[in-house]
Amino acid sequence: MSPTDVEPVTTQLTLFTPGPRRPAPRSACVVVIHGEGLGRRADIEEKPVIVGRSQEADLHIPHMSVSRQHCEIWRVGDIYRIRDLGATNRTRVNDRPVEEIALDDGDHITIGETILKFISHSSVEARYHEEVYQLATHDALTELYNRRHFVEQVDKEIARSLRHGRPLVMCIIDVDLFKPINDQYGHVAGDGVLRRLAQELRAWVRDEDIAARIGGEEFAVLLPESDLAAARAFAERVRAAIGELRFTLGGEERRITISAGLADLAMDRSDRSTLMKAADAALYRAKESGRNRVCAY
Numbered sequence: 001m002s003p004t005d006v007e008p009v010t011t012q013l014t015l016f017t018p019g020p021r022r023p024a025p026r027s028a029c030v031v032v033i034h035g036e037g038l039g040r041r042a043d044i045e046e047k048p049v050i051v052g053r054s055q056e057a058d059l060h061i062p063h064m065s066v067s068r069q070h071c072e073i074w075r076v077g078d079i080y081r082i083r084d085l086g087a088t089n090r091t092r093v094n095d096r097p098v099e100e101i102a103l104d105d106g107d108h109i110t111i112g113e114t115i116l117k118f119i120s121h122s123s124v125e126a127r128y129h130e131e132v133y134q135l136a137t138h139d140a141l142t143e144l145y146n147r148r149h150f151v152e153q154v155d156k157e158i159a160r161s162l163r164h165g166r167p168l169v170m171c172i173i174d175v176d177l178f179k180p181i182n183d184q185y186g187h188v189a190g191d192g193v194l195r196r197l198a199q200e201l202r203a204w205v206r207d208e209d210i211a212a213r214i215g216g217e218e219f220a221v222l223l224p225e226s227d228l229a230a231a232r233a234f235a236e237r238v239r240a241a242i243g244e245l246r247f248t249l250g251g252e253e254r255r256i257t258i259s260a261g262l263a264d265l266a267m268d269r270s271d272r273s274t275l276m277k278a279a280d281a282a283l284y285r286a287k288e289s290g291r292n293r294v295c296a297y
């Protein structure tokens with residue numbers, strides 16, 4: 001059986017690499033344990049973590065009680081420190097207002113109406129939150145990001161691109177004629193195909209790209225710092241690579257193709273909704289003009 005075969009289907013999930021970047025298992029983190037952004041977390045690695053209402057904050061808490069840049073947490077050797085950034089509602093640690101202090105494992109950080117918990121790398125609780133974060137942000141079948149997380153990241157990347165005048169491309173990918181695969185070979189075999197396609201997609205994305213499963217047989221990749229030409233080259237590589245795969249379904253060898261639609265950030269598509277609509281329109285054109293192709297808006 002070749003590596004691209006999808007039979008026999010098992011329920012075991014495999015972690016494929018390379019793919020979306022995961023936090024280092026031993027890094028300290030802050031997790032939202034109460035209020036807006038519940039479950040969100042930020043790992044504190046080399047760069048300071050800014051917590052705030054701004055789209056560009058590392059830990060983005062979209063609530064009016066939170067300042068745009070509320071506080072900053074960073075690491076000095078084995079010590080983690082927090083500093084208030086002049087927030088209207090002061091930063092509080094274990095209910096005391098603070099300017100700047102060192103954090104201890106389990107400290108509660110209150111910013112506006114949201115409470116964060118600081119978890120040091122040595123804490124077993126960090127692993128638990130890692131699991132919860134994984135479940136909340138990833139699609140269980142493919143282990144790509146889920147739609148909810150993707151949407152949040154798109155908003156963030158659009159804000160960053162607009163602020164710095166950098167290019168950004170949305171790529172939406174849809175499996176061609178997937179219904180007949182399900183109808184002929186069953187949903188479980190169809191799921192195996194989706195897993196294998198996601199694995200292939202992960203092999204082509206860069207660390208900074210954000211790849212997600214946004215619908216049943218629909219994937220999306222957000223490509224920061226890419227112009228339309230670079231994104232087209234990426235989508236063509238994925239399309240060609242997927243076209244080369246061989247799937248054994250019901251004892252027969254099958255090939256599967258995909259169609260992709262691209263749209264770049266521009267004056268008249270500078271928010272998530274218009275950008276995704278434009279990529280969808282391009283995808284529709286790819287389907288209409290015969291499938292197994294990439295179209296740009």
Ligand SMILES: Nc1nc2c(ncn2[C@@H]2O[C@H](COP(=O)(O)OP(=O)(O)OP(=O)(O)O)[C@@H](O)[C@H]2O)c(=O)[nH]1
Binds near residue numbers: 291
């Ligand atoms: N196995 C499996 N199938 C799914 C999943 N989600 C959606 N689907 C199926 O994906 C198929 C999508 O089919 P359509 O959107 O009608 O179109 P298509 O056959 O792919 O044809 P085109 O998109 O026009 O090329 C349907 O049969 C859905 O039931 C899933 O999680 N697993």
